[in-house]
Amino acid sequence: MYRSLGISDDVLKFGENIIDNLKERFEAIDEIAEYNQLKVINAMQKNKLSDVHFAATTGYGYNDLGRDTLESVYADVFNAESALVRPQLMCGTHALAIALSANLRPGDEVLSPVGKPYDTLDEVIGIRESRGSLAEFGVSYGQVDLKQDGSIDFEGIRNAIKSNTKLVTIQRSKGYAQRPTLSVEQIGQIIKLVKEVKPDTICMVDNCYGEFVEKIEPSDVGADLVVGSLIKNPGGGLAATGGYIVGKEEYVDNCAFRLSAPGLGKEVGATLGITQSLFQGLFMAPTVVAGAVKGAIFAAAVYEKLGYSVLPKSNESRHDIIQAVNFEEKEGLIEFCKGIQAAAPVDSHVVPEPWDMPGYDSQVIMAAGAFVQGSSIELSADGPIKPPYTAFFQGGLTWYHAKLGILKSLQNIVDAGIKKL
Numbered sequence: 001m002y003r004s005l006g007i008s009d010d011v012l013k014f015g016e017n018i019i020d021n022l023k024e025r026f027e028a029i030d031e032i033a034e035y036n037q038l039k040v041i042n043a044m045q046k047n048k049l050s051d052v053h054f055a056a057t058t059g060y061g062y063n064d065l066g067r068d069t070l071e072s073v074y075a076d077v078f079n080a081e082s083a084l085v086r087p088q089l090m091c092g093t094h095a096l097a098i099a100l101s102a103n104l105r106p107g108d109e110v111l112s113p114v115g116k117p118y119d120t121l122d123e124v125i126g127i128r129e130s131r132g133s134l135a136e137f138g139v140s141y142g143q144v145d146l147k148q149d150g151s152i153d154f155e156g157i158r159n160a161i162k163s164n165t166k167l168v169t170i171q172r173s174k175g176y177a178q179r180p181t182l183s184v185e186q187i188g189q190i191i192k193l194v195k196e197v198k199p200d201t202i203c204m205v206d207n208c209y210g211e212f213v214e215k216i217e218p219s220d221v222g223a224d225l226v227v228g229s230l231i232k233n234p235g236g237g238l239a240a241t242g243g244y245i246v247g248k249e250e251y252v253d254n255c256a257f258r259l260s261a262p263g264l265g266k267e268v269g270a271t272l273g274i275t276q277s278l279f280q281g282l283f284m285a286p287t288v289v290a291g292a293v294k295g296a297i298f299a300a301a302v303y304e305k306l307g308y309s310v311l312p313k314s315n316e317s318r319h320d321i322i323q324a325v326n327f328e329e330k331e332g333l334i335e336f337c338k339g340i341q342a343a344a345p346v347d348s349h350v351v352p353e354p355w356d357m358p359g360y361d362s363q364v365i366m367a368a369g370a371f372v373q374g375s376s377i378e379l380s381a382d383g384p385i386k387p388p389y390t391a392f393f394q395g396g397l398t399w400y401h402a403k404l405g406i407l408k409s410l411q412n413i414v415d416a417g418i419k420k421l
């Protein structure tokens with residue numbers, strides 16, 4: 001079958017040898033998946049999930065039992081007081097924008113203690129001038145960078161917290177940056193420090209790509225708000241749209257009032273029949289994430305062996321599903337992405353090209369042959385066309401698909417004469 005999918009015997013053998021050495025890592029990943037699977041089932045049982053909860057609501061969506069139960073299940077999975085899980089949260093950026101604008105007021109400062117946040121938040125916060133940004137509403141922004149070695153600058157954070165620091169936004173995943181992903185434990189250390197200095201500071205975590213990679217989530221270590229996208233990890237590939245915000249009831253309610261309208265809050269919002277897919281996606285998410293983490297480690301090991309710098313390294317512990325490979329030249333990045341695309345179940349016949357994507361400051365190439373548009377829990381790769389020409393690789397609804405994608409990317413790179421095995 002590999003031969004008929006365009007993988008040569010040499011490439012396959014190269015890959016299989018690497019997988020032989022990853023057996024123990026994979027067992028540890030399966031153990032985390034097992035724990036998280038039980039956590040999800042436990043929350044569904046506790047909330048007496050039933051098929052009545054899969055019914056559609058329309059119009060205002062008053063008394064949407066399924067929606068309310070889904071939010072209780074999310075709150076329990078994340079060990080939080082409350083949750084807002086809605087198709088009306090259009091993507092991760094939207095969920096983060098809602099969480100920020102709902103909980104910040106003119107004169108407040110938002111602080112990022114782990115370097116510049118994800119690119120699309122530049123315009124939300126107003127780091128880059130933009131219409132409707134928080135800056136336009138009189139919210140200022142502060143930032144403490146990670147130290148040269150990637151570690152957290154605790155002293156810098158302590159000094160950066162001012163009387164008007166209202167909210168600290170901590171991004172778990174590296175996103176499109178060259179920095180380590182934070183472990184949940186490290187996030188807990190930052191929160192502990194922030195609360196010591198100024199106890200009423202809201203600690204928010206951008207949890208995109210991190211869900212179910214560990215046994216605990218940021219809300220287990222004191223985060224007041226945890227935010228993410230349903231077309232990443234927690235949607236399990238089955239959620240067609242949506243985002244989630246979990247955390248302290250007061251702050252989550254603020255988000256609901258901002259998302260709908262003051263006075264309406266969580267009471268409105270029809271689900272139009274998609275609730276079952278959100279439950280089922282959450283149910284699948286722990287094993288889907290495990291497949292994606294295996295794919296990330298395999299990619300790291302393959303490209304490390306070929307001499308590229310990879311982040312994280314193949315033997316490092318994992319706190320999100322993203323794997324970065326620095327190709328140092330445009331051609332390697334593009335061939336890699338073309339290989340991922342060629343391995344897809346959907347749109348395998350199209351060829352990705354760099355383009356000017358809204359919200360990003362350089363051209364970006366994206367490979368995704370996904371069932372859900374832009375879904376990056378599905379096998380996907382993307383990279384900004386600027387040095388060091390890094391491919392950010394993530395996802396794979398199954399380990400076998402992730403494996404095929406990486407083999408195909410390797411095949412492309414070998415065929416293009418960029419590297420020899």
Ligand SMILES: *Cc1c(COP(=O)(O)O)cnc(C)c1O
Nearest residue numbers: 091092093118173175206208229
């Ligand atoms: C994907 C992502 C976002 C934005 O999510 P979208 O759904 O693409 O809008 C924000 N932060 C991080 C770390 C992400 O990975």
